[in-house]
Amino acid sequence: MTEAELLTLIHGGENICVEFKKSTNDITKDVYDTVCAFSNRNGGTIVLGIKDNGEILGICPDAVERMKKDFVTSINNGLKINPPLYLQPETYLVDGCILLVIQVPVGSQVCRHHGRIFDRNHESDIDITDNSDLVYQLYARKSGSYFVNKVTRFQLCDLRSDLIERARMMTASRTANHPWKSMSDEELLRSAGLILKDQEKQIEGITLAAILLFGKDTTIMSVLPQHKTDAIFRIENLDRYDDRDVIITNLLETYDRLIAFGQKHLSDPFVQEGIHSVSARDKILREIFSNSLAHRDYSSGYVAKFVIERNRLFTENANRSHGHGTLHLSAFEPYAKNPPISKVFREIGLADELGSGMRNTYKYTQLYSGGMPEFIEDDVFRTIIPLTSVAVEKIGPCEKTQVKTQVKTQVKTQVTIYDEILAFCLEPHSKAEIAKHCGYKNTKNFTLKYIRPLLDNQTLKMTIPDKPNSRNQKYITNMPI
Template sequence: MSDVLDRYIQASEGISVEFKRCGSQPGADTFETICSFANRQGGSILLGVRDDGAVEGVPEASALNIERNISNVTSNPSLFNVSPLVEFERLRDVDGKLVIRVWVPMGPSLYTFKGIVYDRVADADVRVKSDAQITSMMARKQSYYSERTVYSWVTEDDLEMELLDAVRDALRANDADHPWLSLSDGELLRAARLYGRDQLTGERGFNLAAVALLGKEDAILDVMPLYRTDAILRRVETDRYDDRLVCRSNLVRAYDELVGFCEKWLPDSFVLDRGQRKSARDVIVRELVCNCLIHREFVSPHIARITIDGEGIRTSNASRALFAGPVTLESLDPTPKNPIIANFFTQMGRSEELGSGTRNLYKFSRLYTGKDPVLEDGDRFTAFVPVPPVMASMVGSGGDREAAKGTERSGAVGGSRRSRTRAEVESAVDNLIARYGSFPASAVSEQVTSVGERTVRRYLSDMVKEGKLVCAPRGRSTTYRSGNSADSLGGDC
């Protein structure tokens, strides 16, 4: 058996390999596969191989007619709307049986066979019927980035120009000598390529990237009417949700809102990375939120989602991947989705170079739980990162909903760290009351590791003044109970 044939058979059928039995003529399903390969990422059809990988071969006398038949059918405009490119290679196994390899590269058009669009999903040829699927397929084939589309009617009045001061603060924190710091607002927007020339129309103006990053809500709705990110907590009410954030803010604001939501509901865990103490949760949340925001396909009708449940955190967003399948460290071959938007976030210190996010997710997921994340790219990019066992103790907590109701959403870039920490303290207090009835400040401090015990005590003191808690001195320490407890002692502590 030739090495080439052996490699294909060992790989088995998949998104870019198909086995087919073949007599004197190829079957109709061969052309469905040709259509799906041309629409997806290309692939090889091995004629003369059964589904289980056993080689039957094709009749020697029919080989030339089989190749001619495929060439004629793919060139027939009444069968294929656009002729896909096909090439042939003859291979033999150890017994000399002939196998014809039909190679089909990905094509630039949307291909149909007998008026039907076929796409390749795993090892199957799937009929595409919905407009949303066809839109995703077309976006995947475009070499033009949708973020560069210019909207000549957009002016500075349609952008939150006041956000640029906060952007400069982030630039300065990341690089005190950043060249954008000395630029005026207009110069900064041009340097970031948010104002430029549309390659297709020749018009000059603000592009989709500018609206996505800094746009006001009305401008975002005009340019991207389906844009939003749904963040959902689903631990107790698995049929619905326990908490939800529907984020329609521009990307600069959305980052902080979504990071705050995820940090509130995920357990924190500090790990040692090259001798330095780091929050694995914060790194994972940052990478997942960044990917969901900046590497999505904005013209797709698919809604981006972030879901936190008892098993972990999951994200899903529209993508424009050239190759579909699992994303691993071994198969990592990153391609930019929105280079202008990604560069803006990189300059602000919110993301790193292309591919580093995947490496960070693998690294810190292993440090977080000892398990690998599950990443898959295609028309949709999906990610799953498991959570530590401590999450199980949080499932079913009655404090989840109350903490959600009390959560404050900050409108400032960078978010309100104080409001997020207060929510974490309140969630920890509810858990401790439900378990033990009373607790010392040190017990809260063990759960809220993002601040010191002195800060935790300050929040507890505020909750006492608000009547949510009462405190009782006990020896050298102080314990806290619910403010609704009839046998609790009031007063300041």
């Protein structure tokens, strides 16, 4: 969440998914009531340091770290919050005031705070513990909404211990003192909501989500024979394919193979975000694959797909839709389709907060291809990423000499252009002369993208520094080549 998005959220006031808490020096008890209510309803955002009317008070700077520590400790305590939740408050500075923001995802199980059950109703957290009808409806909603929560008769021996250990190590690499680090395999699965009790059948066992994440291939096929992901590269042979990988395995290795397939067939040009170079390709692949795997409807027989074509790539997966049509970033309301899988993906670093994937995909698609992605919600969820011709012509099984030559003439990395500018400006030149020399017509964009960074790091200087907008302004290299 950006500062602008947080301000928009604050100006929108409290609602069923947003709650403000004064909490300027301590985490008050009602914060945990709200966490419980959000987890039991649709998830939501808690902002600490704000009055109910939206007035920003801020948090005492000396109390920030203590409050964060107290919250994380309490929220992981099964005697206080059951089942334990793994949430991390984020610090924001708004109008000179420190705020703590807590994103609470919708839970796959009924959540209790000190044994009490809370639900969200408009702007209030309602204790429904003694209302048997509301409690029954809540349990029915949780058990009926998530196919992957179905309890099976399989045991720990039907899972791969090496995958569980991999998840444990991935969480430890991100958070040094993560609770999973010291847990046994069974404790880890229970804390992640992957071992549940079926109240109707009176059996306890691992869930379908656990099997999808950590199951042996034979175990997965015995309970979900329809589970498959088809990766296709289709550039030359449009009727069939040029390369293909049919993936029938656990979600962690499915993710690995999809990433490898995308990296194999998509180029990775130089992209600069701020002062750092990033792989926009890998950022996009991470977001669309984690979304496809964590939110698809695994009860459906529809085969999930990842397809790379000449001018686009897209994913398709079965979906329990909460609307129809194209999703827009400004009006998008995220909804967790498989909370246990999403939770594990977040903990091991394959996904972030709910809704961030869409924002990141927009951001990195514009850096990668200059286009805008599409997210289409229906019974089949589709994500479409536009591509430039360079993205698929640079590599692949049908690579040819003329394609290599074409790519070489089409692609100039920013590093090469920076060097070219500095070499050209050993003698003074105007902005228009520099842009023309580098093959660019749009002087304004060229200045923002190339000349301004060189001026900022003082490798290029103005010949008339006192009059930066002078019509006679020229630029000369400020360092030896």
